[in-house]
Amino acid sequence: MASASASEGNVRYSAPNIGNAKNFTWEYPVPDNAFWNDLKFVVGRNFLSSFSSPEEISQLPIDPNSTQSKSEKLQLLLRLLQEKMAARDAQASPQTFYDVDYEAWDTAWLAVYTMQYELGLPEAEQTIRMLIDRRKNKANLSHFHSLAALLFEKGRYAEAEETERPVLDWLVGRLGDTSPQALGSRRIIARSIWKQGPERRAEAEALFEQVKRFIEESGSGKYAVYKDEQMEETEKMIADLRAGRI
8 A cells, every 4th residue: 555654845734935934832743645635624633633753654555545434534534543553552551551651642642632522522521631631731621622613513602601611711821812822712712692682692792802813913923824714613603603604
């Protein structure tokens, strides 16, 4: 089977013309080919970062010219992750993968959650809550961000808002108001407020306006490469909410 890895010349990142922003910890060179290009960037990043080397990735049974459906690809990626974790647990015996390499365990399980979420599997919520419960650094709120997005998708809007609010403060403290993560967090809160009823629409609209102001500010800073994509995503979300599409 052809290699799943890629050289620097045929990869994509979360934004075009990435420049030096490719060095941010949340970026990853995802192969630019038929297998990966119809999957979200986060799917490729979370899956590929679960493997320790390009050599390991190159051995995976992934066809770069695949004509599989998105669902078939996601199911394949999920199976490969599950096989990897079973092998790592066996290697760690009588301990567990979690015991011997927590960071790699957490990365792999986050990838599993990503596939479950994209496939709409009911066990996705159980997985992300397990990652929250078992995290070794209790100050790290990144998995709550994933949980809040899932709760929104399940229609649990008040719970999504409540879950995401402390995450926003945490992200702003770490990365700043104009970071893609903080902007995404504000969008989760704003759309969760919007969906709780007409009486809160003005509050949601005001928060969306704040998001747009921070996006404009980002154009003169280290997150400038994300500005256009962030504004497009925000404007589309507002339009979809007003039209009742989400």
